[in-house]
Amino acid sequence: MTGVDQMEKQMIRIALEGGRPELARRGLAAAALRMLESGLRAVDPGEAVRRSVRREGASLWVGGREYRLEGGRVLLLAVGKAAGGMAAALEEILDGWIGGGLVTVPAGTAAPPLSLPVREAGHPLPDEASRACGEEAARLLRGARSGDLVLVALSGGASALWSLPAEGLGLTDLRETTRLLLESGAAIEEINAVRKHLELLKGGGVPLLAPSARFLGLILSDVVGDRLEAVGSGPTMPDPSRFADAWRILERRRILDRIPAAVRARLAAGRAGKLPETPKAGHPLFARGETLCVGSAQEAIAAILRSAQAQGFAAACLTSTLQGEASQAGLVLGNILREEALHGRPLPRPSALLAAGETTVRIAGKGRGGRNLELALGAASRLVGLEGVLLASLASDGVDGSSGVGGAVVDGESWKSAEAAGLDPDGLLAANNSLAFFQAVGGLLRTGPTGTNVNDFSLLLAE
CATH class of the missing domain: 3.40.50.10180 (Glycerate kinase, MOFRL-like N-terminal domain)
Known part of the structure; x- marks a missing residue:
């Protein structure tokens, strides 16, 4: 097997691990993994x-x-x-x-x-x-x-x-500025606009x-x-x-007074026209x-929908531009899946709804997790008591924040299982400790680095 073959084989395998064995046995979980694996293969x-x-x-x-x-x-x-x-x-x-x-x-x-x-x-x-x-x-x-x-x-x-680094800046300046931007919940376009001027x-x-x-x-x-x-x-x-845009991003994210002085001085000089744009x-x-x-993600979206239809699901993409705070995006997607389970809208069941994009996480705690884990946990509260539903969220690169895994799945039992184990799911979200939730109740998705990267994918399945 060549090196390319080895990378492709690794890329298309997703493991569901940890916690409740009945989750892994259910047909919805296996169907979701097949859909997501098809998406990853399409963006080799x-x-x-x-x-x-x-x-x-x-x-x-x-x-x-x-x-x-x-x-x-x-x-x-x-x-x-x-x-x-x-x-x-x-x-x-x-x-x-x-x-x-x-x-x-x-x-x-x-x-x-x-x-x-x-x-x-x-x-x-x-x-x-x-x-x-x-x-x-x-x-x-x-x-x-x-x-x-x-x-x-x-x-x-x-x-x-x-x-x-540009003249007058060092690696420490860039690391600290990047860290502050990431923790503020800045979108990648904002982070990179700042980077371009440093x-x-x-x-x-x-x-x-x-x-x-x-x-x-x-x-x-x-x-x-x-x-x-x-x-x-x-x-x-x-x-x-422009330099002025970078300055406004730091102001909007409320970190302008915390970035290294050398970074602030360079951006100020650029705003004043003293440095070339x-x-x-x-x-x-x-x-x-x-x-x-x-x-791009468009090829993966098409492949996921084809896989869903081949497995007998009515399938549609809700959006390919999902952004915003991960837990809040999860709450919205959880509500959509609840509507699907209770009323068969917007698709007849069995159904597969897909949302692709890249959410962000504002770091307020010291826990471990990532945007896909936080999105899934955010959705879990809206699925309580529902049967025959599952939400899976996966980072296409196989690395979700600091979690060490690629994503997670939740169903109608996930939230209650955490509470039965003595956990406070809302508190875990507030502490950015979504990994602890899934270590307790199961549903972690592990791929390792996939060798590709085209956004995140959140699947909403209802039988």
């Missing part, structure tokens, strides 16, 4: 690249556009949770044309055998390895010449994996560092709405945000390349 990063990229001799074809390969080097920079699979597919397609590059994955993530060097770095907070990888990527970009083609294979997690590789950094080379960005999108400039903080894209749409640098989306 290697297959996403192969669907969009082909080579004919010395010509690389992407999205109907031809890139001639002779006359310069091909540099491949792959970074993110799906970097290994994307790089493997590109190495296979290019078959000897790659003249150098770098692959960067989160620490602990398996990567297939590659000819390029593979580095591990920190996520969700950048670490010293992130800075080293950022510096290595910058060296490669600064060495690119006219005629060279820089391929950037980008996926979720890239922002933390490459860290190249680091050199983000917000159009690739053409800035390699102004003479051609470039091509290939993106596996993990951002709600597939706003490509937000994926990995947009290293190949014009940046629509990141490159915007229309900048001549972007005439030398383009950025394309090769895969």
Whole structure:
């Protein structure tokens, strides 16, 4: 079995573990896992690249556009949770044309055998390895010449994996700012808008560092709405945000007075026009390349719905843009599932309703969990007493916050089982300790790192 085959096999297996054995025995749980596994298979990063990229001799074809390969080097920079699979597919397609590059994955993530060097770095907070990888990527970009083609294979997690602080800032400044933003419940678009004004590789950094080379960005999108400039903080894209936007985000999240002084000073200088803005749409640098989306949650959504229908469920997607506080989103989804169970609306039973997107968690306690666990726990109170229902919520990368698992499932017995065990579910939510709830009542979903990343999926099933 090749490295790619091993990654795909790992990616499509989801284990339901812990707590009540009857939950695992019920047909709804098995059906939900089959649907979610189908979704993950549909966004295999290697297959996403192969669907969009082909080579004919010395010509690389992407999205109907031809890139001639002779006359310069091909540099491949792959970074993110799906970097290994994307790089493997590109190495296979290019078959000897790659003249150098770098692959960067989160620490602990398996990567297939590659000819390029593979580095591990920190996520969700950048670490010293992130800075080293950022510096290595910058060296490669600064060495690119006219005629060279820089391929950037980008996926979720890239922002933390490459860290190249702007002048006057250090890694500690970036780590602390990122931590505060994450704990405030900021959306990824907000976090990355701030990052773009603190680091050199983000917000159009690739053409800035390699102004003479051609470039091509290939993106596996993990951002709600597939706003490509937000994926990995947009290293190949014009940046629509400004220093003033970054400042307002920190104000809105009530952390402006807590961020490091050096960060505040840089943003203040930028707001005052004393520092150059990141490159915007229309900048001549972007005439030398383009950025394309090769895969997103939409492929996974379609596969999940097909799997549900093949299993005899009426199926529909409620939304592909689910955002907001995780526990509150769970409450809403729990109410929808309750309506489905009691009144057969909006679909006739058996039914499968899907919500995709990425919620956030505002950290107020010191427990362990993640947005999918909090969403599922938030839904559980609305399912009490219902039979034949199940809600499953899964992070497509297999890593849900600090929980160590990928997600969780709840049914009509989950909340009561926790109370019978002496737990206070509302108190666990308030303490951000959703993991303790599921360790007690069962329903944890474990995949390990899947090697892909395209949002979260919440399934609502009713018999």
